[in-house]
Amino acid sequence: MISYEKAGNSVAPVFGKDCTGAPVALLGHYDTVFPRGTVAERPFMIEDGKAYGPGVLDMKGGVALIMFVAKALKEAGYADRPIRVILAGDEEVAHKHSSMAREFEERTRGCIAAFNCETGAISNRLVVGRKGVIQCQMAVKGLAVHAGREPEKGRSAILELARKIVDIHDLTDFDRGLTFNVGTVKGGVVPNA
Template sequence: MSDKKQKAFQFVDAHRDEMVSLWEEVVSMESGPHEKQGINKVADRFKEILDKEGAASRLVEFEKAGSMLIAEIGERKAQPGVIFVGHMDTACPAGAIKERPFTIKDGIAYGPGVLDMKGGIVSAIYAIKALKAAGYDSRSLKVLLAGDEEVLHAHSNAPDIFIEEAKGYAAAFNVETGFVDNGIVVGRKGVARIMMEVKGVAAHAGNDPENGRSAILEMAHKIIAVQKLTDWDKGISFNVGVIQGGTTSTAVPDYAKIYIDVRYKNPDDLPDIIKQIEDVASKVYVEGTSATVTFMDGIKPMKTTDGVMQLFEIVKKAYEENGFGTPYAKKVGGGSDSAYTVLAGVPTVCAMGVKGGRNHSPEEYAIVDSLFERAKLMVDCVLKLDTL
């Protein structure tokens, strides 16, 4: 074991209680998808910690979204730097922390956002602190934390900031939810959220039904047509997840709305996906109705590039050398901001955060020991970059 690696690992081991304490502190900060003040509070806390490590940091503020934290430790070197990526918002509703406070039982931590993804951010911060304590100065270390990932950056330009801030870096580690089966994510589908609205003609359901034009009936035809667009061979799936319409059973409804979730592998497929939905909207099943389509928001796919796979091999080597198990390259349907670091030309691996399961649910949990293991894993990956 190299001297720097040994010192960094010793630092992590010596600060286990401190890491868990910070984990509990930030999980206890309410930062659900619409809790802007809470997200900003988390951002302020992480900024405070990184500033004490000598980081040049700043917060990018948005009117309707939580702040984004950008921090860099160390001056730019001849060798390009390393990025740690994450998000500070959770998918938990307001009040979740009161119902499910941070708790550890039998080596498992529970609480809103404990896995997705406050634990991963704590691991990344302590990997940076450990590297610094060990005297590492070969590359600058950058942190990019979004405040609105769970709502697909609907009210910010965070994707553009990710791409701009990542350009020219050697590698990125996204501390998204880690998997208990040791899968390391090398590819993710993109997510597109699209709204379709139908306007019809209202009428009394008893006295004047023949003059009504049901928006719900029209939408029912369109929902079936949208679902049939799914193409498993291309890895494109369509899901109508929300439907709204009508006011009372005694009236022919003059309005209906659906939200469509689309998952896709190739960034170039998005224009055609939107056109397919627009074609469904343009076909009229109930005469006298009309439909419109609005692209709401989304996250681009994380492409599996040669650079991504080369970085995965470094992770695999570090994993096995340190007795953490044997990881495998995993591709998943959920989106993440790794898409944007890859689009910036930066090799990226995702799901490097603490391991656990049931995120986005009241049963969310994380394995406590993985908090320390993942910090050490990232330390060794950064050190191994210098041996290539």
């Protein structure tokens, strides 16, 4: 267990520590992107043999796969290579409150292979890559004036930010697999300025 004060704990057990071959790593995360209260609104359920609920696709299916693979290898007596399981508790926020990015790098060093076990899409396609994340903050300052008296003397930071948001979203190129998203926005002083 790797504990963090501001991030979900992470786990990194090794099965077959005495095996001599180069290790294989099975990677994943168990946090979700959903805000608090989502589970109450959309509780976990199984219907017609399929699981539904927050985080089932991203990535509880992959975590379950890792556990079943580790169990099956143990029951089969597999002893060629150690199996390193590394599960993060803060992947959805790009590990900003933990050292898990570094932990992944260090714990997979020397491995013959590392498999990120993200669950495939509903179409049952295999996931063969993973996007990176850059989280940024942008501050735009304007000049607040009375909106009804002398609007021409003001400079709207919100208007400028709106233009920048459109420019950022225009960088998306689906053919190249590049996507950009502005997630949260705050602005303004008072409604009439």
